[in-house]
Structures are given as C-alpha cells and as structure tokens.
Amino acid sequence: MNIVLLGAPGAGKGTQAVVLSQQYNLKLVGTGDLLRKEISGGSAPGLKASVFVEAGQLVPDELVFDIIQDNLTDTDWERGLLFDGFPRTLNQAEKLDKMFTSQRKNIDRVLFISADNAILVDRLVNRRICQSCLRVFGRETQSNGSSGKCKICGGVLTKRPDDNPETVKKRLQEYKEKTEPILRYYGGKVLRVDGSLTIQDVTKQLIAAVESSSIHQ
Numbered sequence: 001m002n003i004v005l006l007g008a009p010g011a012g013k014g015t016q017a018v019v020l021s022q023q024y025n026l027k028l029v030g031t032g033d034l035l036r037k038e039i040s041g042g043s044a045p046g047l048k049a050s051v052f053v054e055a056g057q058l059v060p061d062e063l064v065f066d067i068i069q070d071n072l073t074d075t076d077w078e079r080g081l082l083f084d085g086f087p088r089t090l091n092q093a094e095k096l097d098k099m100f101t102s103q104r105k106n107i108d109r110v111l112f113i114s115a116d117n118a119i120l121v122d123r124l125v126n127r128r129i130c131q132s133c134l135r136v137f138g139r140e141t142q143s144n145g146s147s148g149k150c151k152i153c154g155g156v157l158t159k160r161p162d163d164n165p166e167t168v169k170k171r172l173q174e175y176k177e178k179t180e181p182i183l184r185y186y187g188g189k190v191l192r193v194d195g196s197l198t199i200q201d202v203t204k205q206l207i208a209a210v211e212s213s214s215i216h217q
C-alpha cells in the first residue's frame with residue numbers, strides 16, 4: 001500500500017506519519033526530514049536547499065526529487081511508501097504520478113489533515129524538538145517541569161529555526177499558494193480528517209480512512 005499524507009505545516013503530518021508507517025510497515029519518506037539531514041550533513045544539495053528552508057520557501061522541485069530518488073530503493077517500492085510533506089506543488093504531484101506509473105504501482109490513499117490557521121501558527125511557534133531522540137513536542141506534551149529537557153530521553157529540547165513567527169507566516173503562505181491546489185488535483189481521492197483533535201483521535205481517523213475502502217493491498 002502507498003499513502004500520500006497532505007496538510008499544512010503544523011497540521012501534524014510528521015507525528016502521524018511515524019505512527020502510520022509503523023502501523024502499516026511502510027517506508028516513510030518525509031521530505032522535510034530528508035532535507036534537514038542533507039543540510040546538517042553539509043552536502044551540496046543540502047547547502048542549496050538551506051537557503052530556501054531558512055526563508056520558509058519551497059525548495060526547487062528538481063532538488064527535492066533528486067533527494068527522494070537517492071533515498072528510495074527497489075525494496076522500498078515493494079514494501080510500500082508513505083509520503084509526508086510531498087508532493088507540495090502540482091509539478092511534484094504530476095511527477096510523483098509518473099514515478100508510480102513507471103514502477104507499475106498506485107497511490108492507494110491520499111489523506112489530508114486539515115486545521116485552522118490559528119491552530120497551525122500556535123503549534124508551530126510553540127513546538128520543540130529533542131536534539132537527541134528527535135521526538136517532537138507540542139505546547140501540551142513538552143513539559144518536564146521547566147527543565148527544557150525531553151521527558152522521554154532527557155535530551156535538550158530545541159526549536160526548529162524555521163518555526164519562528166516570520167518564517168511560519170511565509171511557510172503558510174507558500175502552502176496556500178502552491179500546495180493547497182494539490183487537493184483539487186487529487187479530487188475525489190482525498191480523504192479528509194480533522195487535525196484539530198488530539199494526536200490519538202487524529203490517528204484513529206486516519207486509520208479509519210486507510211481501512212475505509214476495499215483497495216487495501
């Protein structure tokens with residue numbers, strides 16, 4: 001089974017992608033994470049991408065594709081894929097379709113996590129990431145006294161550099177202009193869930209959406 005997970009920044013895609021990929025044993029392809037890995041590793045594509053990521057802009061399509069291709073093996077295609085944060089432009093969506101066609105595979109589910117702008121902004125500017133275990137914490141889940149330490153592993157909690165209010169505004173603008181039109185592209189295939197609920201409730205809805213039709217492979 002292959003899944004595309006759509007939603008604005010802050011909708012909870014990353015958190016839910018981890019759960020769904022484990023539940024259905026899918027290879028998780030999170031383009032934001034892949035790009036951050038290239039950036040922190042100081043690779044040539046990472047250096048190119050960093051300018052865009054820091055400015056809250058989308059990274060050029062070719063660069064994102066190259067990184068995806070470099071991270072996908074034939075075994076991954078056989079196992080099934082879960083895309084998180086990709087596609088983000090119509091061009092990416094069209095190219096992804098071509099990739100699936102050439103692999104003789106289908107996108108079985110397009111899941112969309114929706115949430116209001118006010119919720120998205122609040123979540124993004126308040127979220128923290130553990131430097132050691134990379135778990136993501138929202139305002140409600142990060143507390144471990146006032147120590148600023150991860151309650152799971154004790155690592156230091158940090159803020160993503162692009163989670164500052166200015167960059168968040170730009171990211172949401174990019175989403176509206178370039179990513180939202182993808183919902184029309186996928187049309188009736190899109191299964192929408194309410195992203196304003198708790199993590200567990202959103203997971204339940206997503207699983208119900210995945211199980212909702214007979215195409216389950």
Ligand code: AMP
Nearest residue numbers: 031032052053057058059064085086088
């Ligand atoms: P995310 O972790 O999904 O919020 O992504 C962080 C940043 O990485 C975005 O603001 C973009 O700059 C970049 N990015 C991630 N995925 C894509 C993509 N599919 N296309 C273009 N840029 C992307």
